Amino acid sequence: xxxxxxxxxxxxxxxxxNVYFDGNVVSHTVLFxxxxxxxxxxxxxxxxxxxxxxxxxxxxxxxxxxxxxxxSKDVKTYGAGTYFDVPANSGFTxxxxxxxxxxICSFLP
Numbered sequence: 001x002x003x004x005x006x007x008x009x010x011x012x013x014x015x016x017x018n019v020y021f022d023g024n025v026v027s028h029t030v031l032f033x034x035x036x037x038x039x040x041x042x043x044x045x046x047x048x049x050x051x052x053x054x055x056x057x058x059x060x061x062x063x064x065x066x067x068x069x070x071x072s073k074d075v076k077t078y079g080a081g082t083y084f085d086v087p088a089n090s091g092f093t094x095x096x097x098x099x100x101x102x103x104i105c106s107f108l109p
Contacts (some may be wrong), residue, residue, distance in 0.1 A: 002024075004059055004061055004080075004081060005104075008030055008032075008038075008081040009092055010032075010033060011030050011031060011032055011033075012030070012076065013028055013029070013030055013031075014028060014029040014030075014031070015028070017064065018039060020048065020050075021046065021048050021109075022053065022097060023044075024043070024044040024045075024046050024048065025041060025042070025043050025044070025048055026041055026042055027040060027041025027042075027068045027103075027105070028040055028041070029040040031034050036106075036107065038105060038106045038107070039104075039105040040102075040103070040104055040105075041102070041103055041105065042100050042101070042102055042103075043063075043094060043096050043100065043101040043102075043103065044096065044100060045096045045097060045098055045099070046048055046072070046095070046096060047093060047094070047095040048093065048094055048095075049091060049092070049093045050090060050091055050092060050093075051070075051090075051091040052086050052089065052090050052091055052092075053088065053089065054107045054108065055085065055086065055087055055088040055107070055108040055109075056085070056086045056105055056106065056107055056108060057083055057084075057085050057105070057106045057108055058078075058081040058083060058084050058085075058086065058094075058103050058104075058105050059082075059085075059103060059104040059105075059106070060078045060079060060080055060081070060082050060083065060087070060101065060102070060103055061080060061102040061103060061104060062080050062099035062100070062101070062102040063079070063080065063096065063099050063100050063102055064078065064096070064097070064099075064101060065077070065078055065094050065095060065096050065101045065103075066078075066094070066095045066096075066097075067084055067092055067093065067094050067095075068092065068093045068095075069086065069090070069091075069092050070090045070091040070092060085108070
């Protein structure tokens with residue numbers, strides 16, 4: 001389980017949204033003073049594949065999703081307060097059955 005922040009202080013938010021899959025996945029980039037970045041987003045029902053350049057941690061803020069890591073057949077379900085990590089130069093399929101899945105994506109060193 002992760003301890004999800006309720007807010008981020010002292011950050012810069014990029015106002016132009018990152019829009020994927022015809023608007024079914026939307027996020028905004030948050031830049032921190034230490035040069036790290038995160039994205040905060042929403043995923044509508046459906047199944048979506050994302051490739052990764054950098055390693056990522058996906059923390060689920062609200063809702064639920066099912067995740068399959070690249071080159072795996074294992075499907076794992078994540079709900080609010082949980083997270084999963086994705087290696088660099090990899091990818092994952094994330095599926096939402098109903099409602100919205102809200103997330104924080106952190107780009108790991």
